[in-house]
Each structure stands twice: as structure tokens, then as C-alpha cells.
Amino acid sequence: MNDFIAQRFNDILFSSWQHFSLVLQCLVVASVLAVLVAALTYRQPWLRSVVDSISAVGLTIPSFALIGLLIAPLGFGVLPAVVVVGFYALLPILRNAVVGLTGVPGSTVEAARGLGMGRIRIFFRIELPLAWPVILTGIRVSGQMVMGIAAVAAYALGPGLGGYIFSGLSRLGGANSLESVLTGVVGVVLLAIILDLLLIVVGRLSIPRGIRV
DSSP states (O other): OHHHHHHTHHHHHHHHHHHHHHHHHHHHHHHHHHHHHHHHHTTOHHHHHHHHHHHHHHTTSOHHHHHHHHHHHHOSSHHHHHHHHHHHHHHHHHHHHHHHHHTSOHHHHHHHHHTTOOHHHHIIIIIHHHHHHHHHHHHHHHHHHHHHHHHHGGGGTOSSTHHHHHHHHHTTTSTTHHHHHHHHHHHHHHHHHHHHHHHHHHHHHHSOGGGOO
């Protein structure tokens, strides 16, 4: 195992960076889209219901099947990986964003309105900060989930550590096959831990002390 890693150390580091970068960028885009959609829907009960249903149904779609379906229209490479990771990253964040914004006390909003604050200012100064801990929890859940899905995206020749997993599985029993699989799996787990620690730090820096759990 040590020899396998030593011989491919630079390639493993590069694949790890590709994997982490893919997940992180998709998380950022998904977070922005989720907050935007939640802001447009959380005040309407029927729209909240639609968003909740879409989030629930979307998570039941097998990632491997979705990647396979996207190969025909999008081809192989980075694009189908980005679409799949971004799609699954969006769902938990969107659900939590709606829940978080809906859970902001109406009395707090009314008090802010009584002080002369407009709707947009109330959203960014009152509602979003109060909902942020719940949204960030969704981001953390999403990050752990799509870190594994990004590995599955290697089926469409996407970037990251999934290539080591699929390469090892395709020649299981051959030379270095187990080492290849273990390198991919352990690497994904380590990246997931690093990402979660990073998000914990983001929470400590971005959540006001008065509303920290």
C-alpha cells in the first residue's frame, strides 16, 4: 500500500484537489441557488410544499443511474459530474433553507417592519441571519453526501478520486486493485472530514454568537 501511494503520490494529490474543488464549487453554487429559491417560495405554503416534494423525490434518484442518463446528452468528462454533484448538493440545502426561513418568528419580522425596514432589508438583516444555522446544517449534510457522489461521477470520466475506485473494481483480484480501491475510498473519507471541519469554522465565523446552538 505504501509503495502504491508513493509511486502515485503527485497524481493522488492532484485527483484529491480535483475532487475537493468539484464538491466545494458545487456546494457554493447550490447554496446560492437554494437560498434564492427559498426566498421566492417560503412565504407561500403551496410553493413550500412543491419545493419539499421536489427535494424528497430528487434524493430518491440513484446517482449512478442519473450519471448514466446524462452521458448521452452531455458526453463524458467534467460537465455530467458537475450537473450530478450540483443537483444532489442543492436538495438538502434547499429544504433546510425553506425550513430555516419559515421558522423565523413572525413577531421579529413585524418588529423590524415597525422600525421602517423594507422587505429586502428585513430578509438580509433579520431573516437570513436567523435562518443561517439551519441552512449551514443543510450545507454540511449536503457536503458529506456529494463527496461520495462525486466519486461515483468517475463512471462518466469525471475528475477526482473515483477513478481509483472504479479502476480497482474493474480489475479486482489483479495487481494493486485493492490498493487502488482503498486509496480512493480513504481519500474520499479524509476529504469529507476536511470539508466538514472547514464548514464548522465557517459556522463559527458567520453565525452570530447570540444564536449559536
